[in-house]
Amino acid sequence: QKEVEQDPGPLSVPEGAIVSLNCTYSNSAFQYFMWYRQYSRKGPELLMYTYSSGNKEDGRFTAQVDKSSKYISLFIRDSQPSDSATYLCARGRAGGTSYGKLTFGQGTILTVHP
Amino acid sequence: DVKVTQSSRYLVKRTGEKVFLECVQDMDHENMFWYRQDPGLGLRLIYFSYDVKMKEKGDIPEGYSVSREKKERFSLILESASTNQTSMYLCASCIAGPSPLHFGNGTRLTVT
Numbered sequence: 620q621k622e623v624e625q626d627p628g629p630l631s632v633p634e635g636a637i638v639s640l641n642c643t644y645s646n647s648a649f650q651y652f653m654w655y656r657q658y659s660r661k662g663p664e665l666l667m668y669t670y671s672s673g674n675k676e677d678g679r680f681t682a683q684v685d686k687s688s689k690y691i692s693l694f695i696r697d698s699q700p701s702d703s704a705t706y707l708c709a710r711g712r713a714g715g716t717s718y719g720k721l722t723f724g725q726g727t728i729l730t731v732h733p
Numbered sequence: 734d735v736k737v738t739q740s741s742r743y744l745v746k747r748t749g750e751k752v753f754l755e756c757v758q759d760m761d762h763e764n765m766f767w768y769r770q771d772p773g774l775g776l777r778l779i780y781f782s783y784d785v786k787m788k789e790k791g792d793i794p795e796g797y798s799v800s801r802e803k804k805e806r807f808s809l810i811l812e813s814a815s816t817n818q819t820s821m822y823l824c825a826s827c828i829a830g831p832s833p834l835h836f837g838n839g840t841r842l843t844v845t
Contacts, residue, residue: 627773651831662737662823662836663776670831707776711831719764719783719827720791721834723776
């Protein structure tokens with residue numbers, strides 16, 4: 620089993636829809652989670668990161684972590700065509716030189732059509 | 734804003750060539766990383782460095798080596814390029830501790 624599993628999609632939604640992107644993970648050591656957005660021919664850029672269970676909001680984006688079920692989600696409200704990108708979830712493990720060594724999901728390709 | 738700069742956007746090399754990919758960051762970050770990104774496989778860690786002259790293997794180090802002689806610069810070396818090393822290579826950096834990675838825009842390497 621992969622350490623971080625993500626449905627690759629592709630996912631296509633109309634403008635204004637609420638988008639839900641999900642990942643599961645298999646390790647329970649102390650860890651932290653991130654969501655990255657990657658536009659075509661660009662490097663990933665950080666959207667959200669969190670260390671704890673619960674929700675974290677930033678504008679139209681909400682990251683949710685459920686450590687009991689090992690599930691992380693990203694919700695995008697009022698989706699826009701400019702949100703069309705690949706979304707990557709990532710899990711980092713804490714401790715020693717492990718900091719920063721992220722394990723990524725495969726990425727979900729999202730298209731928001733006008 | 735953190736800037737991670739990869740020296741080449743596109744490279745085409747022949748099988749057996751020695752290839753150098755260069756990465757520079759401007760934020761005095763301790764940690765630097767090389768990932769490769771392939772369709773269906775996501776990002777996989779090749780090597781990382783948590784200090785000058787220090788390095789650790791990631792998940793797929795075979796066929797690669799790295800060099801970090803200065804804090805701001807991290808080089809990935811393909812000793813003898815092979816066609817299965819055709820990929821997008823991403824460099825990243827971060828401060829020490831649990832912090833997000835900042836990525837460059839990648840180098841798309843094609844080995845023919």
